[in-house]
Amino acid sequence: MDVPLAHLDRLFDYLVPAELDDGVRPGTRVRVRFAGQLVGGWVLDRVAASGHDGKLAFLDKLVSPEPVLTAEVARLARAVADRYAGHLADVLRLAVPPRHARVEQQPYDLGLAGPADDQAAPVPSARADRGGAPDTGHGWAAYPAGPAFLRALTDARAARAVWAALPGENWAARYADAVAATVGGGRGAVVVLPDGRDVDRLDTELARRLGAGRHVVLTAALGPAKRYRAFLAASRGLVKVVIGTRAAMFAPVADLGLAAIWDDGDDVHAEPRAPYPHARDVLLTRAQFGETAVLLGGYARSGEAQQLIETGWAREIVGARTAIRRSAPLVTPAGDDAQLARDAAAATARLPSLAFTTARAALQAGTPVLVQVPRRGYLPSVSCAQCRSPARCPHCAGPLALPSAGATPACRWCGRPAAGYACPHCQGRRLRAAVTGARRTAEELGRAFPDTAVRTSGRDEVLADVPAEPAVVVATPGAEPVAAGGYGAVLLLDTWALLTRADLRSAEEALRRWLSAAALARPAADGGRVVVVADGGLAPVQALLRWDPGWFAGRELADRRELGFPPTARMASVTGSAEAVAELLAALRLPDEAELLGPVPAADGQERMLVRVRRSQAAELARRLREAAGTRSARKAAQPVRIQIDPLDLL
């Protein structure tokens, strides 16, 4: 029922008029009269008798006989709504695209050359054939646990893997291998990718592996008609493989054999609309319902992925140490320099000499150079003036901030002042504000390297690839083009802005971005060099030097366990006007041992409270938050509150 009220998030029985008897099937959209008005609704089931005591009304109208909500997706949506303390209707809005009547009438054109059968799915090739994209050339065989994982997919077993892609890996080809193996085993697959460029890459690889018309791309960027067409191809069972951005996470693929996501640490996987589900969580929930295999891959590893390994839920697939040595570029830090460390502005205004000479050598060798610079707009935060670790509240481990220059720092979570702060790492007592530095421009680099083409790839214009010729390519994280044959040098600049962000995940995020860029460099043996302008003693820098995302993720997860952060604990944030937040908290029956943090100011003069519980109480907390939202909405609360479970921005 499409009513935006928490306490009405339940089933209602309606009589079906005789003339609609055929069309009204589970999964169809209907219109019903509810509390005097006509609202949209979903047919979840047909039953002979109702348990409802009062008198039943008739359905008003069948919107379409197309059963767009499959039983599996309905169940999944309910589970997602429960986990995120949200409404089923909200999740269904995310799961089923708006109807497009014309598309529904048209016969679907698969663009098939001929009928393909599952048995003909190609076997993963041992040799790479990539036309441009870098590759290790060994496929899944480069990973000791790789072939067994593919076999499990072919045998339709529910293997669950966290995959650390080797530097230079053509990850899209490996995902295509995994999808082909799943299809070969007679089952379907859903793959979620961060952005359109990644979708294109996998699309190309899949077309190569499966042939035309065997898979479909589902992204919000397609627009309403194409999106609904792609959706119908899946819900009608015309294709078994759906790939796309997070819009694809609910794709109605029957008999799901593989749920996969690439680079799950990328924050674009978090849905910005209520109830704010994360694609990784949705896919894991799906996998738990069916006998579905899971593939979480990336050059980096998220804390959540690490948790899956440590709890034994998933197994890791990593390259052998020798394979990593063979394919990794040589990474050198350029930032131990005390001078650079003391002054962030100086560090970003000048290209350190090592970075400059490395880039020049790569250009002279006839190879392109990638320069990664962070996007603008990071939040200022406070860190130790001596060792630069982010300053955290001694009480609740929230981030400290300076209310005004020279003032006592205070916690942004619990509001407690942190007078006499001493850094837990180096005992330093002075704090520094880490403000956003000036962004290096492509023009500046052009001056540094005259006679060399400087290209940019970023928010406005994203390049997919660049040729194997000397050029300086300036890119923001996530927009790095793939270079034919790999980059001769990769420079990671302005690392300060990343590392000192007032964000729980800043170190993990920095490493994720660095590894993704560094993975595009040639192997060290072919001259591939990476210069990271950061202190070589920092953990994420160490992880990059050693190319060991697993080591870092393990450390990171241990830290989060210590501090009581997700994913080792479950947090919920309640945001709204002070009055609304107080109202919700008054209605909330806190689980035992739940911790309340805050209030802290949020955007637009709003207020935010955090609730923290152990993971074992996570479901109970979500249930009670739903209940509290229900009592509030039943009392016709005027002001809205936003409830988020494990929000990414735990400021």
Added chain:
DNA sequence: TCAATCCGTATC
């Protein structure tokens, strides 16, 4: 005594 209004509760 009747209607206008308020409040609480249910919404099939």
Added chain:
DNA sequence: ATACGGATTGAC
């Protein structure tokens, strides 16, 4: 939300 019912209030 909207709709309805029962209680409450106020004017004749």
